[in-house]
Amino acid sequence: MMTFIPPRLRKPGIYALAGLLFSAAWLVQGGRLWWVAIPALIGTVAGTVRLYLVGGTDTDEGDRIGSRADERQQLVSLRSRALACNLTAITSFIGLTAAIAVKGTWGWPFLVTLLITGYGYLFGLGSYSIAEEGTPDDADIGRQARRPPVSS
Incomplete structure (x- = not known):
C-alpha cells in the first residue's frame, strides 16, 4: 500500500499530516481561537519527532511504530x-x-x-x-471428501 514510504517514516508521517490538518483547521477557522493552531503545531512536531525516535529503537513499541511488528x-x-x-x-x-x-x-x-x-x-x-483466502475444506473438488471413521 505505502511501499514508496520507508517503514520507519509511515506512522510519524501520518501523525504529522493529521496534526498539520488539525492545526490548519484552527488557523482557517480564525476568530478568537486562532492561536490554538500554535500549540497544536508544537504538539504535532514534538509527537512526530518522538514517534520517529522511538520507531528506531529495538523494543515492542519501536517495532510497532517502525512498521516492523x-x-x-x-x-x-x-x-x-x-x-x-x-x-x-x-x-x-x-x-x-x-x-x-x-x-x-x-x-x-x-x-x-x-x-x-x-x-x-x-x-x-x-x-x-x-x-478471499480460498475455498473451505474440499469445496473446490465438487464433492465432499470422505472422512475416516471415528474410532473409540
Missing part, C-alpha cells in the same frame, strides 16, 4: 482496534437511545457514528471473509 504485536493491535470499534458502537447506541428517550434533536451525530461503525463492520466481513 510481528504476528503477536499485530494481533494485539487488531484486538485493540476491535475493542475500540465495539466501544464506539455501544456508546453511539446509548447516546442515540438517550436522545430518542428525551426527544432531543442532538442525536444525529450518534446515529451517523453508529451507521459508519456498522458499515465498517459489514465492509470488513465482506473484505476479510473466507472466500
Whole structure:
C-alpha cells in the first residue's frame, strides 16, 4: 500500500499530516481561537519527532511504530482496534437511545457514528471473509471428501 514510504517514516508521517490538518483547521477557522493552531503545531512536531525516535529503537513499541511488528504485536493491535470499534458502537447506541428517550434533536451525530461503525463492520466481513483466502475444506473438488471413521 505505502511501499514508496520507508517503514520507519509511515506512522510519524501520518501523525504529522493529521496534526498539520488539525492545526490548519484552527488557523482557517480564525476568530478568537486562532492561536490554538500554535500549540497544536508544537504538539504535532514534538509527537512526530518522538514517534520517529522511538520507531528506531529495538523494543515492542519501536517495532510497532517502525512498521516492523510481528504476528503477536499485530494481533494485539487488531484486538485493540476491535475493542475500540465495539466501544464506539455501544456508546453511539446509548447516546442515540438517550436522545430518542428525551426527544432531543442532538442525536444525529450518534446515529451517523453508529451507521459508519456498522458499515465498517459489514465492509470488513465482506473484505476479510473466507472466500478471499480460498475455498473451505474440499469445496473446490465438487464433492465432499470422505472422512475416516471415528474410532473409540
